[in-house]
Amino acid sequence: MLTKIQKKTxxxxxxxxxxxxxxxxxxxxxxxxxxxxxxxxxxxxxxFYCNDSETITSGKVKFDLTxxxxxxxxxxxxxxxxxxxxxxxxxxxAIPFFAKARELPQISVTVxxxxxxxxxxxxxxAFGTDNEFNIENTYSxxxxxxxxxxxxxxxxxxDTITISLSYTESKSFIYETSNHGSSTHSASGSHxxxxxxxxxxxxxxxxxxxxxxxxxxxxxxxxxxxxxxxKEFIERQYNLFEEYYDYNGGVPIKFFYAxxxxxxxxxxxxxxxxxxxxxxxxxxxxxxKFSMPIEANxxxxxxxxxxxxxxxxxxxxxxxxEQKQVGNYATSYTIELSNDIPYIIESSxxxxxxxxxFTAETAEDFYFVFSSSEKPTNTVPNNNDKYSTGLIVGIVxxxxxxxxGVALTIFLIYCHRA
Numbered sequence: 001m002l003t004k005i006q007k008k009t010x011x012x013x014x015x016x017x018x019x020x021x022x023x024x025x026x027x028x029x030x031x032x033x034x035x036x037x038x039x040x041x042x043x044x045x046x047x048f049y050c051n052d053s054e055t056i057t058s059g060k061v062k063f064d065l066t067x068x069x070x071x072x073x074x075x076x077x078x079x080x081x082x083x084x085x086x087x088x089x090x091x092x093x094a095i096p097f098f099a100k101a102r103e104l105p106q107i108s109v110t111v112x113x114x115x116x117x118x119x120x121x122x123x124x125x126a127f128g129t130d131n132e133f134n135i136e137n138t139y140s141x142x143x144x145x146x147x148x149x150x151x152x153x154x155x156x157x158x159d160t161i162t163i164s165l166s167y168t169e170s171k172s173f174i175y176e177t178s179n180h181g182s183s184t185h186s187a188s189g190s191h192x193x194x195x196x197x198x199x200x201x202x203x204x205x206x207x208x209x210x211x212x213x214x215x216x217x218x219x220x221x222x223x224x225x226x227x228x229x230x231k232e233f234i235e236r237q238y239n240l241f242e243e244y245y246d247y248n249g250g251v252p253i254k255f256f257y258a259x260x261x262x263x264x265x266x267x268x269x270x271x272x273x274x275x276x277x278x279x280x281x282x283x284x285x286x287x288x289k290f291s292m293p294i295e296a297n298x299x300x301x302x303x304x305x306x307x308x309x310x311x312x313x314x315x316x317x318x319x320x321x322e323q324k325q326v327g328n329y330a331t332s333y334t335i336e337l338s339n340d341i342p343y344i345i346e347s348s349x350x351x352x353x354x355x356x357x358f359t360a361e362t363a364e365d366f367y368f369v370f371s372s373s374e375k376p377t378n379t380v381p382n383n384n385d386k387y388s389t390g391l392i393v394g395i396v397x398x399x400x401x402x403x404x405g406v407a408l409t410i411f412l413i414y415c416h417r418a
Contacts, residue, residue, distance in 0.1 A: 040074070043283070043307040044322040044367075046096035046133055047331060048082045048300070055091055055294065057083045059331040063321055065308070065370070066338045066356075076308045076321065081301050082329075087294045093118075094287040096133045096326060097304060098126060101280045102249035107288045109302045118290030122258035125282045133326050138287045139261040141254030147230040147264070149173075152206040154223040156198035165208065166190040167215035172263050174207040174233075176272035205272055207233050209264065230260060237276055251280050314376040318345065322367035332361040341372045 050056050060081040065071060099105060101122065109116050121138035154163060165173065167189045177183070180196035195204070208215055209230065217223075238245070238253045245251040259279055263270050309320040319341070325331070335344065335351070335358040344351055344358055347368035351358045360366065 039309040039311045043098045044324050045306045046324050047326045049094040049326045051092040055084050055087050056327050056329045057085050058329050062334040064336050068338055068340045074308050076306050078306045079303050084294055084298050086296050090291050092291045094289045096287050101255040102251050111300050112298050116290050118288050121287045121289050123285040126285050131285050139258040141258045143231050143257035145231050149207050149209040150212040151226045152217050152223050154204040154219050157221040159199050160196050161198045162220045163193045164218045170267050172209045173269045176204040313380045315379050316372045318371040318376050320369045324365050330363045334359055343374045344368050344370045
């Protein structure tokens with residue numbers, strides 16, 4: 001027979017245990033999991049552009065994704081065919097594409113079967129995933145030979161040197177610093193560089209565009225002054241590092257002309273290293289441009305390699321390809337898959353298929369996701385879904401535990417009174 005003290009102790013323990021079990025049930029199932037991985041950096045391909053919005057009447061795009069080995073490297077082949085209406089005036093066409101300067105694709109364009117020549121205009125660096133095409137943000141690979149400037153060659157005589165440049169009107173320039181440099185500048189147009197470990201290089205280049213009388217240059221050590229064209233300055237540096245550029249895929253000198261044109265057009269300044277070294281590794285939204293009159297309705301064709309995005313958070317992994325529209329014409333898509341990866345599991349527009357050939361049509365942006373399985377498994381669930389599921393389970397279990405605890409307490413009270 002339990003004493004009154006023992007019964008009260010048991011009741012307190014039951015209540016405390018119920019509360020602890022409720023709290024444990026709520027907390028144990030509501031922890032946060034790591035977020036599911038997304039696709040790799042999205043690098044879409046783009047449709048065909050014309051400065052006359054009525055010239056391109058329709059397009060056909062075929063994704064050839066039958067090469068599984070190429071696909072495993074995140075690449076595929078896309079074939080383009082566009083119908084264009086007659087236009088007797090000079091018409092500018094552009095093929096937008098993502099690429100680094102050291103990884104430029106070979107682009108061959110035909111009009112009614114005849115090859116036409118064009119040139120690559122290099123674009124701005126691409127950041128993020130939503131890069132809208134704007135032809136104004138691409139820059140000419142031809143540099144005006146009349147553009148001149150002053151080249152200041154600074155020769156360090158100490159491990160720490162200072163260099164200053166001031167001007168009354170905003171102007172562009174190219175500057176070079178040491179690996180331990182710092183700088184300050186003011187809104188009035190004054191720049192000061194402090195170069196530490198300056199003796200690590202034999203000299204430093206500062207190329208200031210336009211009339212030298214409009215600026216003041218000074219240095220704590222000796223420097224030489226030379227008036228040359230910008231084209232000559234670029235050629236000197238390019239020839240000095242040509243072996244390095246060849247090793248990195250054959251970066252064309254025209255790329256550096258385009259970067260300088262951007263600097264001049266926007267009245268910017270740029271570091272020597274960013275211009276001649278870091279720039280070649282930046283992903284850019286470029287265009288292949290060509291101009292011609294279209295005397296009769298014609299067909300323009302070309303082919304490009306494209307990046308296929310992969311998502312390793314699914315088993316088996318899933319792939320995505322997308323194309324952004326840059327005109328108001330309709331495009332019909334054909335997607336050819338392989339027996340190894342035969343399923344389209346999601347797309348922005350409804351697709352029809354006959355075996356491994358899928359088709360769709362739209363005048364908007366288009367994307368599709370494909371895989372070797374019809375229902376790939378997400379191996380890293382979404383945080384919010386996991387949290388919501390855990391919370392619901394925790395509440396249900398907690399309520400059950402609490403009800404059981406209350407029932408046990410009432411039972412003990414009843415036994416005590418009996």
